[in-house]
Amino acid sequence: MLGKVLVFLGGLLVVALFVALLAPLFIDWTDFRKNFEDQASRIIGKKVTVHGTVDARILPFPSVTLHDVRVGQEADGTPLVQIAEFSMDAELAPFLSGEALIFDMRVSKPNVRLRLLKDGTLDWMRGSLPEIPAKSVVLESVHVEEGDILFIDEQTGRTRHVTGFNAQMSARSLAGPWRMEGDAALDGEHGNFTVSSSQPDDNGVLRVRTRLMPDRHPVNVDLDGELKLVDSKPDYMGSFTAGVSDKQAHDSADQKVEPRIKGRFELTNDRIRVPEYRLEVGADDDPYVVTGEATLDTGSKPEFLLTADGQQIDVNRLGSNKGSNGKTNRNPTVSARQRLNSLIAIAAAVPVPQVPGKATFRLPAIVAGDTTIRDVQLDLEPAGTGWKIDHAIGALPGRTQVEARGNLMLQGEPNFIGNLVVASNQPSGLASWLVGSVDPSIRQLRQAGFSADVSLRHEEQRFENLEIAVGSAILKGRLDRQVPNDKDPPRLAVDLAGDALDLDALRALTGLFTGQDSDETLFDHRITAHLQAGKFMAFGVPADNVDTSFSIAGGALTLDKLSVRNVAGAEITATGRADGEPSHYKGSGEITFKAADPGPFFEMLRQHLPHHPVMDRLVRNAAWYGNTALRGAVTLGGDQDNALTVTLAGVSNGSRVNFDYRMSDLSAFTGKGTTTLEGTLENSVTSILFGQAGLDPLPVEADANGRLTLKVSANGTDPADAALTFATDKTSFTANGKVDVRPDTFLNGNIALSLESTDLDPYFVMNGIGIPQMGAGLPVKFQANVALSPDKIVFSDMKGLLADNTMSGVLTVDRKAPNIKASGELSLDKADFGWLAEAIYGPIADAKTGGLDKDKLGLPAFTGLDIGVKLSAKQVWPGIFGPISNFTANASYKGEELRLNDLAGGWNGGTLNGSVMLANSDGTGLLQAKLSLIDGDLAAVAWQRDGAPLASGRFGFAMNAEASGRSVAELAANASGSGELKLGETHVRGLNLSILSPLLSATDQIQGDITAAKVLPIVQTLLNNGEAVLPATSIPFNISAGVARATNIAAGNDVAKLSGNAEMSLPDERMRGSLGIDFNAGAEALSGAEPALRLDFAGPLTAPGRTMDVTDVTSFLSVRAFERERRRVERLQANVLEKQRLRREVALYKFTVIAREAQRQRDAAIEQQRRAEEIRLRDLARQAAAQKQAQEEARAKQQAEEEAKARAAAEARTRAETQRIPAPNGQPPQTNGPLNFNELPGIAQ
Template sequence: MLGRFLVALGGLVVVALFAALLAPFFVDWTDFRSDFEDRASRILGKKVTVNGAVEARILPFPSVTMHDVTVGRDDNGEPLVQVARFSMDAELAPFLSGEARIFDMRIEEPKVRLRLLENGTLDWLRGSNPAIPARTVVLESVRVSGGTVEFIDEQTGRIRRIESLQADMRASSLAGPWTIEGRGVLDGEAGAFSIATQQMAEGSAALPIRTRLMPDMRPFTLELDGTIALKEDRPSYEGRFDARWLADKEATVVNGVKPPRPPEMKGEFSLTNEAIRIPSYRLELGDADNPYAVTGEATLDTGQEAEFLLTAEGQQIDVNRIGNEGANGKTGRDPSLSARQRLMGLVARAAEIPIPSVPGRATLRLPAIVAGDTVVRDIQLDLRPDGGGWTVDKAVAVLPGRTTVEASGDLRLSGDMSFTGDLLVASTQPSGLSQWLAGSVDPAIRGLASLGFSARVDLTPEIQRFDRLELAMGGATLNGRIERQSFVNSKPNITFDLNGNAVDLEAMQAVYSLVAGETSAESFFAHQIGARLTVDELTYSGVTARDVDTTFTVGEEGISLEKLEIGNLGGAVISASGRASGSLLDSSGDATLRVRAADPRPFLEIVRSQMAAHPALDRLVENAAWFENADLTARIAFGESQGGGIGVRVGGTANGSRIDLNYLGEAAEDLFAAPAGQMDLTVENADASILLGQAGLQPLPLPLDQAGILTLLIAQPEGDGAAETTLTFTTDDASVTASGQVSLQAEDFLRGQMRVDIDSSDLAPYLLAGGVQVPALLDGLAVKGGADVAIGDTTVAAEKIVGEIAGTPISGALTVDRGQSRPKVTGELSLGILDLAVLAESVFGPLSDPATGDRNTQPLGMASIAGLDGTVKFTTSRLSLGVGGELTDVSGSLVLNDGSLALEDISGTWLGGTATGRLALTNANASGFAQLKLTIENGDLAAVTPRPGGVPAATGRFGLTLIGEAAGASVDEILHSFNGSGSAMLREVDISRFDLTLLPALTAMFDAEETEITEASVREAIGPLLARAPVRLGDVSVPFNITDSVVRVQNLTVPAGTATIRTDGRFDLRGAGVEISADVTLDAGEEEVTGAEPAFRVDLIGDVAGPLSEISVTDLTNYLSLRAFERERRRVETLQSNVLEKQRLRREVALYRALDLVREETRLKEEEARKLQAAEEARLRALAAERRAREIEEQRLNATPDDGSTGTVAPTGEIEAPEVPAADPAAAPGGGSGGMPVPAQERVTRGAPLPPLKFEGLPGVY
């Protein structure tokens, strides 16, 4: 810009000087043409020639007009200045006073040629010696129109032109000051200018001048304030400059906030013919009180080797302080713009920057640019002009999201804008970059730890080419090439050839949206596409495919899939190819798809996750194990070849099954919307159990060793109506057919009406394969029958059930409600026979060990009725209880509750009476429980007692009440842990062959025979006596309790006429063993014997049907023996009584004699003791008196009293006699006691233990 200003300034100065120097020639009008040429030549220092006509007049004011005036010649003979017409008007009065006042001067179509020589001087100054006259000349108005200035720079070979020059000038003298205002077009760029000069100081060769430039297409003004001087004939212009950007005229005050101040640049400059130098400058933006400043320097070498240098360094830019525009001023971005649009906008703005026409280098360094919450850091630009653009040596910036952008290459801004070079974009926080670019973060980008690419790019508005591309998205890396072309009036196209370790299509789509600004996949497929992609892992919507190799094209003619190879998609190997043409709603084509999978479950789970929810898909996934080693090939044809519909043929094998499927639909676009169509499926396998699994059931892996065929025919009408469906399963010994109308829609899948018929000679293997436990008690399970089945939203109802199961007729109706957390069965059934053991096995599993036949001790398995609830009312002719016989004419309810079974409200005939009650069996987590409540009324006692010899052991009626429960982890434990209680009421009880009136006959028998009484003889005698007659007991209440499956009766006492029966008993429910002990006490009457009772015990031990009896007669034998002993004892006692009386009298006489002797001996001893004590006391008193007398005498002789007395002291008080020990009776004369003589063996030694007492006789009595 400054170079252009220098050229314009030189041309204007020449024109102004030329016009001003002509004015004085109007003073002398004689020989005007020649004098004008001479004087003008002297003033300008160049030859001036007037080639055209000259017109002059004096009145009313002096005026002159000249045509075709030239000034000087260059080396080529071309005039330096050529003016088409020159005219001026002057005032007459000033001329008379010696002053030339020109009030109007007009210079039309001047052409100036200025040449800068190779040595840096102007050819205008070469050989010039101008002489400006000192006369006063005033120029009030000088107008230049249609001027042209041509500046030829021989140093660089460039030519600059100023055209359409218009100017208004005025000056108070030729020496100044001058004021010039005008317009012109410099090298095609129009603008206005103004020049103001001052007079040169005396002795100075510098002209002070202020210039202002105002380009039309540039939003700024430039003011230059300095001096122009000649140094060695080389012009220079030095001073200061001030550039100001123009304020937006439409900017208004918003919410009291004034619009930001426009940027302003100030600095120093120096212009010479060789260089334009800006030693320093300062660019200020934003608030005037606290502006943002950029400083630097610039140099433009305009010499022979033109070159420029521009450096700019600034502090951190806060755009909020500088000012934003638009609704997005906070962040300085528009989220609706894509990265491509932002790039094109940036290039468009860069195109507005003037490109220097000389070589050079520009460097920009900024630490950061802050715009609201957006920070662009570490900005570095190294640029070189290159004709119509820039050569970018290095461009670096850190964008939001920790995104580093580096670029180098050629940026073309004129003509077709383009960039060719290397581009690197690397973000370590892709979510931040997305938030900044798009205003939101795609979930696929949020999951990326890094994002970036590097490539050799060629970018134009029509073509975007990325060669040597390396694209990194997280841990995924792609290498290859991408090119996009978009020309006017043609469909855009994209081609790419990529390979790498992994790619996430959702992440790639999100990145494409950021770059292209289009969020829909349709925008991508709106292109014509030619693609090849080879990756180790390809992920989309959470699904990962490995070893992917594909080639496809998308164009106006349709889609062509040349190849798709997937090495692992959920464990499946997939290959596909195909083509399609036409529109989406009217397309034609064909495709081939092959799927191979050893374990298809992961692949089927992927298919289910990507398709609309459907129960059939769920079941297919659940039963995927039955399709192992699948190898299926599908051939698809649609469109014209299928009459506008679609045809699918699938063939192959899976788990040994041969599969053949044919489908024909009417509309290809409605393939997944239940279109009208027909399908037939045939599956054959040598193992029919596999067919059950492939049909959607959940069988156990138990081979059936029978081949089977499964066929399915479906005819779907138009609309949402039910489909005509027929399903057939056939083997050698079984056939199942279901036909009717069912819905195939997801929301009401399989709802409809069907007729189901079954015929099997043994259905047990199929039920076992289906996971249904068949009771081991059933030897084969022949089933034949049918039912009308209605499938509703949550219910399956079987009406009109008629058939036979294991030879038992069955009829009724059942309904299964699937809407509950567990299926619930309700209904009514009529059965021929019902076995309780079968029901128990359905809960607890096998009751017996299959190997030994004993009760099963293995842990309980899962109940076959687990997961099933319901209540079924039933009637049956017989309910088998095993060893308990049968209930007949039974009615009740079968209640199921997730592994538990209860027979509620049972009523029937049992043991000759009416039985009611409840039985509950539960299997909870392999723990078994049983509960029983039983009531029997008016039962026949003879039916439950043994019948030895065909005669009932007891007769009468009975009632029974029983409550009990059991628990255990096996069948054996449950049978061993039954506990409860109850009571039995016996009425009119007679016990046969139990005559309890036998005692008189028994005693009479032993009294008469006088035989030896032993248990054997008594037992032999009592048997025939008991069997003589029954005993009548009447009504008896028998309470009992049950512990560990043993029924116990304790302390039961029953009166029986002349006897009392006390009974204890136990009955083992586990083995039907009985132990009864009855203690019978007979009434002896007057024959009662103390210490013995006439009693005996009867023990019954063994099986309840025929227990062994044993009679214990110990007590009865003792009674009879004691009775005989008492008779003998009374006789002996009579004989002994006389002898005993005599002995008593003799002992009494001896006693009295001994007492007299003892009393006499005691008296003598006491008298002797008194005499000895008196003598001893007298002796001791004499001794005491003598000792006292000696003491008094000694005191008298030894004492000398003060009063002259003799010192004799009279004794006072009494003399104490010494204590005399008691006399020892043993010390008496003779040493004898004088008492009764005692035998040596009966004597007592002092301190020794006493001898034992004996009372066989009286002391002293022999």
Template sequence: MLGRVLVFLGGLLVVVLFVALLAPLFIDWTDFRKNFEDQASRIIGKKVTVHGTVDARLLPFPSVTLHDVRVGQEADGTPLVQIAEFSMDAELAPFLSGEALIFDMRVSKPKVRLRLLKDGTLDWMRGSQPEIPAKSVVLESVHVEEGDVVFIDEQSGRTRHVTDLNAGMSARSLAGPWRIEGDAALDGEQGSFTVSSSQPDDNGVLRVRTRLMPDRHPLNIDLDGELKLVDSRPDYMGSFTAGVNDKQSRNSADQKAQPRIKGRFELTNDRIRVPEYRLEVGADNDPYVVTGEATLDTGSKPEFLLTADGQQIDVNRLGNSKGANGKTNRNPVISVRQRLNNLIAIAAEIPVPQVPGKATFRLPAIVAGDTTIRDVQLDLEPAGTGWKIDHAIGTLPGRTQVEARGNLMLRGEPNFIGNLVVASNQPSGLASWLVGSVDPSIRQLRQAGFSADVSLRHEEQRFENLEIAIGPATLKGRLDRQSPSDKNPPKLAVDLAGDALDLDALRALTGLLTGQNSDESLFDHRITAHLQAGKFVAFGVPADNVDTSFSLANGSLTLDKLAVRNVAGAEITATGRADGSPSDYKGSGEITFKAADPSPFFEMLRQHLPHHPVMDRLVRNAAWYGNTALRGAVTLGGDQDNALTVTLAGVSNGSRVNFDYRMSDLSAFTGKGTTTLEGTLENSVTSILFGQAGLDPLPVEADANGRLTLKVSASGTDPADAALTFATDKTSFTANGKVDVRPDSFLNGNIALSLESADLDPYFVMNGIGLPQMGAGLPVKFQANAALSPDKIVLAGIKGLLADNNVSGALAFDRNARNVKATGELTLDKADLGWLAEAIYGPMTDAKTGNLSRDKLGLPAFTGLDIGVKLSAKQVWPGIFGPISNFTGNVAYKGEEFRLNDLAGGWNGGTVNGSLMFANSDGTGLLQTKLNLVNADLAAVAWQRDGAPLASGRFGLATNVEASGKSIAELAANASGSGEIKLGETHVRGLNLSILPPLLSATDQIQGEITADKVLPIVQTLLNNGEAVLSVTSIPFNISSGVARATNIVAGNDVAKLSGNAEISLPDERMRGSLGIAFKPGNEAQSGAVPALRLDFAGPLATPGRTMDVTDITSFLSVRAFERERRRVERLQANVLEKQRLRREVALYKYMAVAREAQRQRDAVIEQQRRAEEERLRDLAREAAAQKQAEEEAKAKQVEEEAKVKAAAEARAKADAQQPPAPIGQAPKAAPPLNFNELPGIAQ
């Protein structure tokens, strides 16, 4: 800059001195032109010629005007100085004293050519000896207009050009002091200047002060030094100051905060030397200081040197904190390109020295707004229109180090060619500084950077030998971006290969360079890319061994190759091409997909696609899609209404797969247009189809040759027409209707359901549903209409046939409940309480023995349920005594608990009501029941004999039972409760209570001793052949420890009284009881003996055994027989006595004479008879004693009667002995032997 100033100042002085020194000396009006040329040539040492006209006058003051004045010439004839016109007005009086006072001088369009020779001297100074009258000329006002100075520097080979030179000058003498003010353009750089000088001292040294003010830069440069000639060369040395002249600064405080510099300088015609300078930025009391030196030598050995060493600089404190930062004091986010453009624009303003040299900068940090650039090191060399960067280092935010080497061109089209290295140890910090936000993919990086041989131009950025480090991964290749100036889109060619490639991070890093949305900026390009990586991450999805080549231009995508060996466990290949606009794409492609286990792939899709319940189910059942191999085709813009067609075919876990997806318009992605989908799965193993359909089947086979078909057609956001079909040789299921397929309202709509199967049992087992009593087959026909809403699913019009059981009703399922919650009504032909109990407890009986199971309770058949329905059934089988007809009740079923509340129905001719509860809590069973039975038919529950009930009548039952246990047998063993049975008039078959009369008749025929063995058959026969009619009876009972007990049971009629007790063991289903029958003997009553018997029952409850104890009635019969015999003996004795009386009368009439003899003989006979009788009575007594022992009290009574008979006999014998003896002298005749056969009533 200082060299340029000296150039145009030198030219200006030549013009002025020529005019001022020469013109006044040659006012010789007679031959003015000739004298002017001679004298001027002598004074300035160069040939002066006036080619134009000359006008001169003397009065009123001397005035001269010359046209086309030329001074000297070069070898080619070009004048050194050429003035189009100059004029001057002088005062006349000073001429008389030998002085010239020029009060007005005008120089128009002067042209000066100065040449600096290779030896450093001016060619003007050679070959001439000027004679300048420095002290005899005074200039009051000199005006130069439209001056032009050409300075030819033969040392450097460059030419400087001063144009538009306009100046005003004054001087007390030609020796000084001078004052010059003006403006000009040096090499196109417009500016203004002021110069003031003193007179030369004795050594020829001139003190000069200069101020330069370029127009393009708000700078003031002040020079103050000594100007002298050294070896015919000008030398200007001194001090300088410079500062920013900010016209917008309104106060002195702002002005003082502007950058300012001061130092020393040495200026010659070929060299500018600043041995020291001090740059201050900021407030005066605390400035930032940069010191250094500078040299610019344009001589024979051109040289440039600039050094700068300083402390940390905070640009925010330099007085420019307002404006760009805004009121939040935050710097607006600009892109890397913008930052580079701004930096290049600033650098372009710095003149590049046209000489060899070096510039060195060392700054610890530069702080500008939110930006801190640390450890700044710059080593530069001038290079024509730019700089050669030997070494440039800086640390940007994010601990990012930038190194560059190369050539930076600033003139014309700025460009940089060289090597660039960027390494960031905190990429998130760099991103935050560059774009104001941090992409999540960058936040995860610990380090990032690149190195490349670059060629950076506005229209092309080329990166050769590119090596990119993204985290631990390294990519190598090249990148070329071209952005032509026309309206064609920019081009981007990428060829990268490496061990790992994170596409998300790469896109984010691209966004750092553009400062825009990376996708928008990237897809504005015409892209040609080849990417290859062992590890590849795109959109957050990792993949292995990826190789792809594609191009993208003007909406046209060509995928030459895509081979992904492993993306979430799957292998994918694809090729294709698409052209057109987003609303009218046309193209086609092919794709293959292979996965031994697609579970990770499905999970990846779920994480990266918009949420949809279908994807959740697909992930859960991904194991059913093992060994998948598919090949498909994609068509864009095919036939009419087929803007997108996707077809897939192949196998998956043995299933043949066919898939067809179509869109009428690509706007269907935004909820418009029509979408159709049709998919088919075929497999001989139906459990695989169920798993692929979203269920959780067990590996249990059902029907073979299954086919699953799904068809969906949707228009816009309207409900879709959907049809799902499953069919085998024996089973078919269809679901048709309109449903919503949007994620938030998926499957809301109306569906008609239909199911028909020859046997549904295998499907229940397949899906882990262990229904009770399975294995007998379950043919099904079922239909229903399902209405699905966000809150519930309503099954209406349920109609079907389960085995031979008709089912109808309606159910509503709560979709917001955590478990399966349903309410509604069901009507059945029949229901089985035992089946429901098994659904809670598991098997009720031991399959081997048929007894109640002693195994631990199984798991409930269903869990996670909350079902409340009103149940109606024509018949409900409780398991005993026949079905309950016309049953109604409220069912509350929670899977592990079943409650039947408000049950009512008809049972065995009566009515029953109450409640029932089964529960299974972690293997502990609970049972609660409360039943009331009224006016039931006793015959329906009584034991059967010979196909007929043993009892008939009406009865009622009220009972409460509770039980708990870990097995069915334990439940029964722990049962407790109470109840009461109410019997009306009861007819009991096989219980003939009127057997006593015929029994007495029958036993009267028994010969010999009456024993139980003889009595039992008679009693059994008589008891079984008949019927008892019993009156109203109540039988209370209690249940404890699994045993139901009834005691003190009393019943009877007018012929007998019944009493008994009973107990039933619920675990064993056995009973034990006794029934005592006490007959009313009437007149046959015997003292000490009761006509009673006991019936004992024991054994299985269904068929108990009966035994009969006839001990009491046998004793009664024995006593009665003894009494009969006793009465017979008494009659016999009476007959004997009567015969004796008659015999005595006969003997009295016949043998009165021989009375004494007869008496004697009679006494002998009587004595003998007495003895025989006593012996016989003793025999009878022994027999009676034995019988008495067997007959208890009857025997004792018989002994007593025998004793009475004996006493009576003795009395009679004594009486006979007291009869008068026979007359003396009459010898007693021998008495004839007794002959009882002749007694009346004694038959032979």
């Protein structure tokens, strides 16, 4: 610092002396050179000689140019000042008043030599005293170009050299005030400066203000003090200020509050004394302050002293440019090594005093760039080109304590030899500060650090007696890193052993000091390592009892030993060697793997490898790989374009394993080259193979001796040729095609499937699929083409034979649906509605009783499905009345629900349409059906007798039904709905309605009473022998509580009328009904008796029993027989009465003849008797009136009795007629009296 100030002052003095040459204005131009030399010598006080040419002019203004001007000389004749060219331009008018106004002066290439003598005085000050015409010369502009100043310090033996001195100066007079701006380089350090001064006071004291701005260091130094000569020695003292200047930040938004310092200074030629200073860091309103003093004595007794004491500091408020996380002023892209190099560079930039001394720092913090070290305690001593560190303590973020003792050399090649201790009680905080992020492995550490005897140089870093603490684990050993030259890679030798080793934490801690690219930096070394730990953690994977030795050199990896007793439950050993370029590695190795339960190992692989669906499935089915023992070989750079070959062989859960993996180029890892894989699993237990293939089989055996083979060949990222084969003695399955094996598009491609098995039922059971009606055997032949895309899976060209059922179709599966969702078309030879119902409800029939199952509904056979297909079948068996032919429907199956919409087909000669829904919601079954049949063949559904249907004709129906229940029987019992059965003209065999005439004929032959027992066989015979033709009719019905009922059924023809009702119990599948037949008696009709009979049906629906009730027809026949007998008796009685009437007529004729003869005799007596007769007639009239009244009353009474008792009247007539019938047992018929033949009936006498 002293040399710089003295050189600057010397240069300033030389310039001032040359300016003084202009003071006398030479009026006498004829002898200008001599007068210039004399006047200049008088002004400067040194001999001035012009060795070159002189050019002068007066107009348009006075101008003079001098070449090779020299001032004074040393003992050897070397001039003190030598100027290549000196010129000036002056105003002419001021000369007339005795003043000189120089408006332009140029000094080119001045060469100045200043010498500081051993007594501390300047040799320039010795000699004559200068005479300066202070007030007669005004300098408006002075330019100094390419100046050169050599300052020779005889006290210290050093020489300072100022080059490239350029300045712009002005002065109101030669005595001042002066102002100067310029730039120069001191010993190669370039900078700018400004100087301003006042005029000397009466004591010769000059007030000088100086600003220094070096280019390499972003600081500004301002000095303001008094410059004077004390005993011919310069003495400059006053106050100073200094601050950091960011030349890159022009925008106010980029500016920050920089550190600044101020204090007092005393500057002499042999001593720099700062009695006090104040360093401020941070915001202006609340800065961090460091105070102290400093002394540098370069005199006869050199010494050095620096003290610094700081106050409390809030580190978060230092500066305004915080790190990326806003918490610390650090740059996360700078590594600890770079920070240390930055600190060393800064320290190296601080000159090491070449005098004995001591530096003591007690600071709350040191801020160097973006590095903050708190609670700093430094006790240093200069040691030649470096420092001897007696005691150094500092606290880094993360409660990290750093202690060091030793020798730090800074000049030449920096190095440190001593003891180093680093201990962090919060490693995550240290990591956040150093690299801006916290590795998860470091976040889990409570403490970390190391201690070692170190020797740190650029070409070697050696850590002896190394003890590393990573959490609670302690590692001991040594570490040696050597950098022989720039061409050869560095060498790293590591030997560490301990009870626990966390490689991730150790790597992360290494990254703190080497930067975020620590892995890349580390593997640039030639590494020789031996690691041994009881507990080992690497890449987040724990392991036990790890012992490994390996070396890495020139791209070659030699694994001498790797023994891991337990890594995620597996035991692994490996040896091998590989070398070469990354794209042309060559080498080989061996590996063994043993695991009783490889599940944890698979899970560990899934967590640390790139995601792939195969690994997910492997983890899920890890239990099927128990007791795995494999031995394998790894080959790099083999023949036949095999850059990598991995072979494994062994056993896993009883399966023989063979695995072969090959890569033509290691670039296949990045999607280039050819990759092939072939694996084979063989096991006598096929369920194990299914589990190892990724399925979830039950421990149920199917075929024995299974073999599973997978072959994959991929070229780059193109779809791979894949072939999967499963084979046993009875079953074979193949899948061949091109598929994508990348994780995001896994298995996308085209595959041809083929399956053939003599019985697939055991495989369904093995995989937990309970298909309906299982157990009868299911031989299968099936083929299909499968196209897999990210959105869907298309099964096309499906064809096969399921048992004896041929199927074909197309099916599309939606891969984005949460469940299995599919749509398409499916064609079958035949289908069973009962099978579909069992898929929803479980078993339909009770295996023991054969009736409907009364147990709770089972689970649907296929859950998690959403399938909609257009179903067609040549035959569908509904379970009653024959199959449905040419069946089509839009089938929708959603696991718990089956819908058959828009179903159509031919059934029993007619056309069936409608829809059916079956559902099972948490054990509650639902059934909805809407069906209609048009123009069906009644003969196809009618009951059979003697191999022939009982009825024929056309029929149809329409019905709606629904049911719910928790069992199949309950479903049937809760059915409800309604419908209508429509019958066309119907021919009913065994229903002869024209039996009345032959029945009458047959019963007329019956002797005795006509009874039902006698009538029944006759009616049965007659009824069965013949058929009835019935006209078209409609029969409505309803379904309630599981019973279908039809009431008030009516039909008939001209010979009989039919009426009846029927009901059918759905749960029991039984029916009950009756059919009444009322025969048309015609002329045989009888009052009070009808020729009718009733047929009762009851029993199973398919073949109900029939009974016949002939009570009514028997009564009719009995009444008819009675009437026939009554008419016979009446005819006999009429014959008798007719004979009696004829006898009366004969007797009357005889009586008439006799009467005529006697008439004359009586005429005489007539008159006599006339009066007596009149009297008698009047008496008879009175008697007739009374008798008439009595008769009318009797008739009224009789009519009332007849209306009240119609049947009694009939019985009365019967009794009246019976009285005329001859009495039994030969008795004479009863009469009311003797017959009167004296009078003719209806003729008055």
